[in-house]
Structure formats: structure tokens, C-alpha cells
Amino acid sequence: MSVNKCDQPIGVFDSGVGGLTVLRALKDLLPHENFLYLGDTARVPYGTKSAESVIKYALQAGGALVKEGIKMLVVACNTASAVSIDSLMTAYSPLPVVGVVKPGAEAACLASKNGKIAVIATESTVKGGAYQRTICRMHSGAKIIAKACPLFVGLAEEGWTEGEIVEAIVARYLKPLFAEFGEEGPDTLVLGCTHFPVLHGAIAKVAGDKITLVDSAETTANTVKRILTELSLPNNSDAAGRLSFLATDSAERFSAVGSAFLGGAINLADVRSIDL
Structure with missing residues (x-):
């Protein structure tokens, strides 16, 4: 059975839980969209790593989300956006990729x-x-x-x-x-x-x-909304969108710490641990 592309989630990734502030702005502006967030909590922070390492990690995180079936990739990490946005665009073209810088x-x-x-x-x-x-x-x-x-x-x-x-x-x-x-x-x-x-x-x-x-959270959300409209990809459902999470380290810690960044409780059942 074919999947309606508009129903696919928007993939969002960050080195940890900080990008949940971007996810919060996205879900506030786009309440009917589904989101899949990946926090690379096992390797946080990216900010002290070399450019080569950041590009490698970003491609791995982006690849994991692409395999899940996403319609857009949002790089909710300033370091990854600054260093690896071109590499991500090249690797996953024609998937739209949006950074926060x-x-x-x-x-x-x-x-x-x-x-x-x-x-x-x-x-x-x-x-x-x-x-x-x-x-x-x-x-x-x-x-x-x-x-x-x-x-x-x-x-x-x-x-x-x-x-x-x-x-x-x-x-x-x-x-x-x-x-x-x-x-x-x-x-x-x-x-x-x-x-x-x-x-x-x-x-x-x-x-x-x-x-x-x-x-950059609110401005990034506005950019995502504009691109969805330009590409005819908005989710037209009247239902509230789903939030799902992937973490490369403890799901329990991600749920507990991430709630403050998202501005609401993260259900542990919605967090899946993965290896990159």
C-alpha cells in the first residue's frame, strides 16, 4: 500500500535535547504535522568536535531519519547546520533540508x-x-x-x-x-x-x-511552513500531529531532561533507543 507523502513525518535532529526548542516552535506553528525527532545524546555536544566528526555524525543522524520515511529534514543543531548543511543536502537530495543558521x-x-x-x-x-x-x-x-x-x-x-x-x-x-x-x-x-x-x-x-x-526556532518554523506550502507537502489532516522520538543514549534520561526543552512531558513510551 502506497504511503501518502503529506502524512509522512518531518524529521528533526540535534546533538541532544536542545533541538527540542525548535521542535516546540514547529509543533506550535504546524499542529497537524507529524514529527520524528532524533537526539544524538550519546555524542552530545557536537560543539567541541571537529568539523569532520560533526559532518560524519550529521550524515548518520540524517540517514537514520531518512530510513524511517520523512518528507523533510530539519537540522535543529546550530553546529551541524553551520558545518554539515551542504553535505546533508547533497547526500539526501531531493529531500528538502532546512538548517537553523x-x-x-x-x-x-x-x-x-x-x-x-x-x-x-x-x-x-x-x-x-x-x-x-x-x-x-x-x-x-x-x-x-x-x-x-x-x-x-x-x-x-x-x-x-x-x-x-x-x-x-x-x-x-x-x-x-x-x-x-x-x-x-x-x-x-x-x-x-x-x-x-x-x-x-x-x-x-x-x-x-x-x-x-x-x-532561530520561530524563524525556522516559518521557513519550514513556507517550504511545505511551496512543495505541496502540508499535512491536511484535522487531527493533532504525532510526536515520536529517537535517542542514541538512555531513553529515560532523554524523556526526563527533554521535557523542559519541549515545554511539556515526553512519554517514555514514545522514545526509542537506537545506535548510529
């Missing part, structure tokens, strides 16, 4: 009034320069300074998202970054890792109300 850069350019944009991300994303290059192409006069904030991933994974200790760590990273822009400072801060929105409250408190925080 370009939508995040677009949102930053729209938000910034003075053209001074700060980017915080993982080491690999910062060193790769994907946000810097993409923002510069869209806003030629922009001043962009990026800084790696590796401890943020650990804080988010452990559920340490607020309080004096968290704010002190955030300030240790952000204050020197903002000072590099001079007296006026940046007016936009890009959260260039999908783990970072969980720390939104602490980051916003340190950044102050003159700096707009941008994450």
Missing part, C-alpha cells in the same frame, strides 16, 4: 537597528563563522562579534537555568563580549545554540532590556 541570521538582521550584533554559540559554530558570514551577506554594514559559551550547554542539560550562580556564569561570558562593541554596545544577541533558549531568563537579565535576544 540562516533563519537565525535573518531574524537578527531584522531585529537590529544599529547593526551591532553579538552571537553566542558553541566553539565549533563560532570558529566555523557561519553566523558571521550569513549575517554579513544580509547586512553588509553589520558589526558582528561571536563568542563561544561552552558551559551554557552543560547548565541547560542539567536543568540549571536560573539563580545567582547561573547569572554569574552568564555575566562572565557576556560582559566582556558586550564591551568589545564599545560604548554603545550591541542591540541584538543571537542565541546560536538550541540549548541556550532554556537559559533565556538569565541571559535576558544580564543583557538588559536594550538588547533583543534572537533564537
Whole structure:
């Protein structure tokens, strides 16, 4: 029996549970779509790995989702988007592949009034320069300074998202970054890792109300919706879409930790452990 392509799930993958913030935006905007999320929790974080390793892991994760039968692949990992998006597009063409870097850069350019944009991300994303290059192409006069904030991933994974200790760590990273822009400072801060929105409250408190925080989740969801429409692939069902999950490490930990990122409980029965 043939499968209706519109009914197929949208595949989403991340190095861990951070990409669930993107999945949350996707399901809010596209409530009738089915989603299959893969968290490569056995190898998190990607942000400290070499480009070669990230490309290898991304192709393995993407391949696992393609085998499950998906109609689109969303790379909900800034590091993988920055390093491996071209490799994924080539490997799985003509499957539409969407990353989070370009939508995040677009949102930053729209938000910034003075053209001074700060980017915080993982080491690999910062060193790769994907946000810097993409923002510069869209806003030629922009001043962009990026800084790696590796401890943020650990804080988010452990559920340490607020309080004096968290704010002190955030300030240790952000204050020197903002000072590099001079007296006026940046007016936009890009959260260039999908783990970072969980720390939104602490980051916003340190950044102050003159700096707009941008994450790519909502903009990525809008991009996915547009592409689905262009390719005549929207799910036309009136029923709520299904959420299913794959994890390369403990399903129990994925369910417990991931719930905070998704903004709702993850049923352990919906999480399947796999090897890549």
C-alpha cells in the first residue's frame, strides 16, 4: 500500500535535547504535522568536535531519519547546520533540508537597528563563522562579534537555568563580549545554540532590556511552513500531529531532561533507543 507523502513525518535532529526548542516552535506553528525527532545524546555536544566528526555524525543522524520515511529534514543543531548543511543536502537530495543558521541570521538582521550584533554559540559554530558570514551577506554594514559559551550547554542539560550562580556564569561570558562593541554596545544577541533558549531568563537579565535576544526556532518554523506550502507537502489532516522520538543514549534520561526543552512531558513510551 502506497504511503501518502503529506502524512509522512518531518524529521528533526540535534546533538541532544536542545533541538527540542525548535521542535516546540514547529509543533506550535504546524499542529497537524507529524514529527520524528532524533537526539544524538550519546555524542552530545557536537560543539567541541571537529568539523569532520560533526559532518560524519550529521550524515548518520540524517540517514537514520531518512530510513524511517520523512518528507523533510530539519537540522535543529546550530553546529551541524553551520558545518554539515551542504553535505546533508547533497547526500539526501531531493529531500528538502532546512538548517537553523540562516533563519537565525535573518531574524537578527531584522531585529537590529544599529547593526551591532553579538552571537553566542558553541566553539565549533563560532570558529566555523557561519553566523558571521550569513549575517554579513544580509547586512553588509553589520558589526558582528561571536563568542563561544561552552558551559551554557552543560547548565541547560542539567536543568540549571536560573539563580545567582547561573547569572554569574552568564555575566562572565557576556560582559566582556558586550564591551568589545564599545560604548554603545550591541542591540541584538543571537542565541546560536538550541540549548541556550532554556537559559533565556538569565541571559535576558544580564543583557538588559536594550538588547533583543534572537533564537532561530520561530524563524525556522516559518521557513519550514513556507517550504511545505511551496512543495505541496502540508499535512491536511484535522487531527493533532504525532510526536515520536529517537535517542542514541538512555531513553529515560532523554524523556526526563527533554521535557523542559519541549515545554511539556515526553512519554517514555514514545522514545526509542537506537545506535548510529
